[in-house]
Amino acid sequence: MTEDDVTEDQVPDADAGADAAEEPEVAPDPPADYAQQVAEVLRGEATSDFGTVKVRIPADRWVETAETARDELGLGFFSWLSAVDWANEVEVGDPPSETVDERYEVLCQVSDTSEGRLVILSTDIGKDEPSLPSLVGVYPGANWHEREAAEMFGISFEGHPNLVQLYLPGGFEGHPLRKSFPLLTREVKPWPGTVDVEGMPSEENVEAGDAEESE
């Protein structure tokens, strides 16, 4: 560690490229580097919070981006496709803490089978008549995932060969995973939300005869 005392005076700032070998190195951040590389190739905005690379692209370039991801980035493994219903008024659970734009965010996760690089492609579609071109031509595995998203959220995927219900019995009305779809059991006993959740009984409280102060 004594070498550092010598070099510290000589290094003016952190990004001097030629002296990089002697300064304390900033740890390489593979998800962030990969996110940048992906963002350039796919022409979208990439984030890599918590190690998860997510790229946002506009809906009209959905299929084209998936093809680029498969061909140029080598991401041939199709993992899953689903959606998130961003809504400000919800029938189940808690509403979002900050106001959000109401939309469906369709997510598709692809990865590669050599190094395990992972990318989540994300796009937004509107809530009135939500539809998106199907990825079945690019990744055949999208077939069942799109069927599930279609019946759970009501998104129609154009070009899908067989968009029939997957899980729900025939004649089921409604789209269950939408935030506007209530859970019958929660109609009877509402979700308490942030109001009353008891903590686990702690050791001190349970000990008999122990004069522990309560909060």
Place this chain on the structure above:
Amino acid sequence: MTQQLDQRALMHISEVAVSVELETPEMTLNIGPQHPSTHGVLRLVAHMEGERTYKVEPVIGYMHRGYEKISEVRTYPQITTLINRIDWVAGYANEVPFMVATEKLMEVEVPERAQYIRLILTEMARIASHMVFMASYPLELGAPTPLFFSLRDRERVLDLIELVTGGRFHPNFNRIGGVKPAYGAGPTTRKTIPDLPQSFLPQTKDAMSKVLKTCDELADLALGNEIFQARTKGVGVLPADLAASYGVSGPNLRASGVEFDLRKISDYLPYDHFTFDIPTGSKGDSWDRYRVRLEEIRQSAGIVTQAVDGIPSGSLQAKVPKIIKVPAGEVYVRAENPKGEMGYYIVSDGGLGPYRLKIRSASFSNLSILPWILEGVLVPDIIAILGSLDFVLGDVDR
């Protein structure tokens, strides 16, 4: 002179005389939801011409329990009680990626001893799951004997899991920040928190050596059997790039020759402290899928033995607040479950429960190749291929 007809030959006269081209009608065979070989309530509508199928449509959803919707009205600790029921054969393995995802969002560091315990239990869940495969797959093909050997060893592993967690299939042993800091059920009243049961580690090593011996016995019984070979070699060949584009993962993908194991890549558990091989197949037929799983049991037993030898001391759970509130963010964590790749995508809003939980289950994607792989096969091969994919309907339907 009259020829005396041999009595035994009379039986075969009709076969000899009639040798015309048989007209095979088209038929729709419903391999219905109640069937011993479909690993649960799976319905296959097989359109067939004679004995050969030309189109098979799987109908799923009989076990759909609405996990993702339920998770929106549950707190994070409550969700952990539910998710080990997704793939109920390897119960413990379902909990781990969810816990790791939550801990990533909360930026909690799990103590190393807890990580080792999670790893040991996950590998034992893998052995348990593959042992069910070893039992049921030859049974479906008509060989009942391996069932007794593999389930006997599965009982050993399940007894060990029960010893430490209290449950065989649904342990619910993970806590956010580590593992449950006491064995048995319910809150403890003692001031000193007990650790693992004393006999757990030695018994585990003993059980693993017995599991390795049983693997040799199973290899003899099934792999050495001529009929088993004839029924599985060349049946249900799955090319590697097609498998990847469908999302097939786990032993099915490795049997097709892709050397890809999330245990070596993802950092959800400290697998980099141990040495183990990734068994792969060459052709991607059912024979390779069986061999890959058998070899994986051996590797898992090796990992558990190494982990038991090297387990560090320390606490079992990191300090977390009593009421778990996960900060806002989105994270995806995936794990190498016995059936394949399992992942949890948590969209958190800073509340007590997730805003959206997407569960990526392995068997759903593994099953989605059925329309492709079951095209133009004979009826007995349907069962052989279905069994070799090793799926569980709870994992498919969630």
